Amino acid sequence: FNPNTELKKHAADIASQIVNDYKAHPIVVQKSTSVYDAIVQIFLEDVGTLYAVDKNGFLSGVISRKDLLRAAIGNTNLEELPVSVIMTRMPNIVTVKPEETLLDAAKKLIHNHIDSLPVVRESETEPNMIEVIGRITKTTITRAYAEMLEI
Ligand code: ADP
Numbered sequence: 001f002n003p004n005t006e007l008k009k010h011a012a013d014i015a016s017q018i019v020n021d022y023k024a025h026p027i028v029v030q031k032s033t034s035v036y037d038a039i040v041q042i043f044l045e046d047v048g049t050l051y052a053v054d055k056n057g058f059l060s061g062v063i064s065r066k067d068l069l070r071a072a073i074g075n076t077n078l079e080e081l082p083v084s085v086i087m088t089r090m091p092n093i094v095t096v097k098p099e100e101t102l103l104d105a106a107k108k109l110i111h112n113h114i115d116s117l118p119v120v121r122e123s124e125t126e127p128n129m130i131e132v133i134g135r136i137t138k139t140t141i142t143r144a145y146a147e148m149l150e151i
Contacts, residue, residue: 015103017101019119020099021097023135024100026119026134029051029083030054030055031060033083035075049135053132059090059118059129059131060090091102094114097121105141109138116137119132120123
């Protein structure tokens with residue numbers, strides 16, 4: 001019995017867990033949604049990030065709490081301001097695919113200084129368009145690792 005080898009085996013098991021098995025439900029809004037309604041939505045859904053989609057349902061932007069705060073400080077009419085003006089847009093969105101590992105996702109969150117990643121797949125009908133099928137957040141990853149390490 002070599003504790004180091006055993007430990008490495010467990011570490012490898014943990015590292016190989018895939019995003020698809022841990023992803024959470026994505027909270028999505030139309031990109032024409034007002035900043036006011038997005039703020040309401042972020043409270044109702046109790047999330048830190050919303051994903052914006054276009055009319056066809058394809059990923060178009062990411063809206064974080066800080067994006068909404070920044071917009072709220074600088075603007076008076078939040079009911080008239082669409083989230084498309086303040087969101088982080090494609091192609092600057094960092095995404096993760098369902099078959100990538102949780103460790104890949106964790107590294108992307110850390111390297112890009114962000115709290116969440118949309119889990120995506122390419123559209124089968126529209127080339128270069130992507131669909132949001134979930135989200136991975138710092139909370140999802142922390143929970144997954146805590147569960148795996150609980151003996
Ligand atoms: P918060 O703004 O609440 O601190 P984040 O740290 O996740 O939340 O967001 C910081 C900035 O990064 C925001 O401007 C947000 O739009 C952007 N952002 C968040 N998630 C992503 C992502 N997956 N890809 C690209 N940009 C993102």
